[in-house]
Amino acid sequence: MKQVGVLALQGAFIEHEKMLEQLGVSCIELRNKEDLEKPYDGIILPGGESTVQGKLLKELDMFDTIKKQIEAGMPVLATCAGLILLAKDIKDQEETYFGTIPMCVKRNAYGRQLGSFFITKEVDGVGEVPMTFIRAPYVESVEDGIKVLAEVDGNIVGVEYGKQMGFAFHPELDGDLRIHQRFVDEI
Template sequence: AALERAGARARPVRRAGELAEVDGLVLPGGESTTMSRLLASFELLDPLRERVRSGMPALGSCAGLVLLAREVLDGRPDQHQLDGLDVVVRRNAFGRQVDSFETDLAVRGVDDGPVHAVFIRAPWVEKAGDDVEVLARVPDTPEAGAAADRIVAVRQGRVLATAFHPELTGDARVHGLFVRTVSEVA
């Protein structure tokens, strides 16, 4: 629904043949280790890696950020990575489900004021490579505690990822940023 509000036609991808038919892909929130296993079980892992490596736009939110990362801290040893972003991500960095929170973020590339961000057992970016553009950080306020100034949105080439869930707020601007990237390529 968020993609359609941003002007795209969305469809599910469950098989490699369906992946070959899309111009961009959203890797949503969820449980990253389960998603990793499903990508392998449905034989999507290698085709998806290849599509991302060859320049297909991708948007990852929360678990999608974890999947797109080069390296994951606090993940499972059998967890697969897509290596679409030169980042090191800490899985569940903000804590348990009860530690979920919402805040407003200034996001580079998104106009018209801050983005309301919903964090649910979210990761954060521990380290970003030289070619990674940092789009947002948690505000450095006393309430933020250990999360202050942590990287929570990045872009590298045509791959965009957030530690938060932009689809939950009804604000399609982050998805609009992604749709513009897809449109430039398609």
């Protein structure tokens, strides 16, 4: 049986767990270094605050292990802040995090909380899905090898690179299970 590790340091991790439960997939919360020793077949990096998550990953000595797992090909679903954690470059910010997808991400690209919005758009390989953007980033540029999965108003909001899928929006908030199903199918 597949088991997914959900990064549970901060942000919308419980919503991801509920989506996995609906798909019949068991999950464990990754809260400390010891949790990384438990068996899991994929990892979810949830929305939240990327700066806080990055800081906690390092303080709790989880950062290097997760980075190595991703680099070794562990399937990853990253949403909003999780997308920022995977970016090789972050516009107007020197510090980066895992850097496992060769792309440049713009944080808070749609503005602060008031810039949040909802739209329905096509995700390649999934179909039209509801998209909730909350203080969302977007992908400003991608390098070779990245498959663009979704765009909104000419901005890239979904990418796939190897076994990594990243989205600027929050599929865990809309009740549509197809993106999570696609992730589970990758495992």
